[in-house]
Amino acid sequence: MDDEPLALNVLVEYCAQVPFLELKGRFHEALAAVEFLHENPVDVLFLDIHMPRLSGLQLAQLLPQPAPRIIFTTAHAQYAAESYELPxxxxxxxxxxxERFVQAAHRAQAALRPTLAPTPTEPLEHADEVLFIRQDSRLHxxxxxDLYYAEGQKEYLMLYTAAGRMLTxxxxxxxxxLLPPGRFARIYRSYLINLRHLEFVERNRAQVHGTLLPIGETYREAFLEQLRFHGRAVKW
Structure with a gap:
């Protein structure tokens, strides 16, 4: 659902190119979408956030139960933390x-599969838990x-991983x-960290896997809010 016709047409075209997606409806107006969804259950809902009268975040709270999986589409990055609360x-x-749309579609497909206990021969990670990084004409x-943090170096990124450093x-x-939402945080214009490997936070720096990194004033509040959302006590 999207109130912008051009953006909605793009999503419709993308859906037509993904074999396992079947388009059930397209809407420009939120209340019409809610009425349709109460009568026609769907598995996945692509939902814009910034809309007149009723926002996508408000609409998500009116969905019938069991609610469809929600994939938000928006031009406004500041809504990301709030969107994860729905989730x-x-x-x-x-x-x-x-390619980003296809990745989200595969993530939805994986989430909709029945939950099964893994056997000893099954991998413990889903396809969307792995990155393929191009380095030296190879995909690694x-x-x-295993990604601790990333450091920006002009048009390149230096990735610090369990296997060593990778320049891409x-x-x-x-x-x-490409990363799972909500699990990484930008703390400085040149640093993106994996919250799983965050060890401690001081007033202007954070330690990630044994390395102290600066926290920029521009990113400070959003980073602390993300920590609060993840249940970590943060007081200054």
Missing amino acids: ALDYLLKPVRF RVPVA LQSFRGLEE
Whole structure:
């Protein structure tokens, strides 16, 4: 659902190109979408946030139960932390790239599979828990849990991982779009950290896997709010 016709048309075209997606409806107006969803249950809802009369965040709280999995699509990055409280399965920033849309669709498909106990021969991580990083003309497989933090170096990123350092031609935004939502935080213009490996936070720096990194004033409040959301006590 999206109140912008061009953005909605893009999502419709993307849906048509993903074999396991079947489009059940498209809406420009929130209340019409709510009425349809009460009569026609769906598995996944692509939902804009910034809309007139009723926002996507408000609409999400009116959905019938069991509610569909929600993937937010918006041009406003500041809603990300609030969207995870619903919770959202994914958060796509406009203009939505097709490869990012496909990744979100696969994440929804994995989430909708029946939960089964893994056997000894089954992998313990889902496909969306692994990154493939290009370095030296090769794609290297990096488990998300093994990424400690990323450091920006002009048009490159230096990734610090359990297997060592990796230099790749990538932007912070491009990396953030590949990572699971809510589990990484930008703390400085040149640092993105994995909260799983955060050891402690001081007033202007954080230690991640034994390394002290600066916290920039621009990112400080959003970072602390993300820590509060994750249940960590933060007082200054």
